[in-house]
Amino acid sequence: MRIGVVVNKEDKRVAITPETTRKFLSAGFEVILPHGYGESANFPDKDYSDAGATLCSDHAKADIYVCVSPPSNEIELPAGSYLIGQLNLKKDRIASLCERGITCCALERIPRITRAQSMDILSSQANIVGYCAVLVALEHYEKIFPLMMTAAGTIRPARVLILGAGVAGLQAIATAKRMGAIVSAYDVRSVTKEQVESLGARFIEVSNDCDGEGSGGYAKEMSDEYKKRQHEVLSNVISQHDIVITTANVPNGASPRLITKDMVEKMPAGSVIVDTAAANGGNCEVSENGKIIKWSGVTIIGFSNLAEKVAYDASQLFARNIFNFIKLMVKDDSIVLSDEIVQATIVKEIQ
DSSP, X not given: OEEEEOOXXXXXXXXXXXXHHHHHHHTTOEEEXXXXXXXXXXXXXXXXXXHTOEEESSOOOOSEEEESSOOOTTOOOOTTOEEEEOOOTTOHHHHHHHHTTOEEEEGGGOOOSGGGGGGOHHHHHHHHHHHHHHHHHHHHOOSOSXXXXXXXXXXXOOEEEEEOOSHHHHHHHHHHHHTTOEEEEEOSOTTHHXXXXXXXXXXXXXXXXSOOBOGGGOBOOOOHHHHHHHHHHHHHHHTTOSEEEEOOOOTTSOXXXXXXXXXXXXXXXXXXXXXXXXXXXXXBTTOOTTOEEEETTEEEEOOSOGGGGGHHHHHHHHHHHHHHHHHHHEETTEEOOOXXXXXXXXXXXXX
């Protein structure tokens, strides 16, 4: 059975690495890749060929194609083949693929159950995003992060607020703490309080009659009354912080609006906001996807694909997720779709 790839030049990450190439060959697959496939993530052709991959000059025919993000319209995949990766289900091109008889498995739909953790691309990439968000904030924050005591006086540490304490948020907390910042965090899910405090951060609470945890461990839509209290609390808290990192993403849905214009305008001059949910509307009212803007003296960074900033390591994790999923899906050289994890990923209709 042949494994091929779909290349999206807008993303530096890759879905197959030399490491997973060896694993695929050991499992009885053939891996066919275009020349230069891994260069954007610093995987040279020689590493792939040494691992046993077949390198070709163009798009090769395969049984299963893997990708980091959806293919462009001009790529023709053969009917009856399978496409596996992060597919961004809102895009019309995925609907077109389904209509042509291609089975699309969107790994962002992987259920959050113990057995599926090794295939969970959202969690593996969110870890990277949380780490990179702090580094990006550090790059644009024109002050010192840690406490510094010198003969000329003391420099106070940066105050960092993380909005959303999921995988990305917890990694951002840990990274900001390692950089020496004073860190606080907020999440609608009360269960995250213990996790936040275990990392040495202060948990910001908004009084609530019910817990904010929804299905699959994600946050659920909150009541208008809660949102009013949330706005009041965050408006006060955000004004006391130098850096705010937002990580409140909703899979296949609009990002919750957590930071309004008036909150931005209350922040100290020179502050930084990193909005990792900018692609889905943003957690910050004034952020723009893929852009760095200035608003009332505050730098607002709307980078949603931060994982590609460390494409080598992000690809290692992503490729392992892909391999583990295909290993589950293929049994004795036959594709088996009956497993509940596989079933959850199959795109049957585009919403």
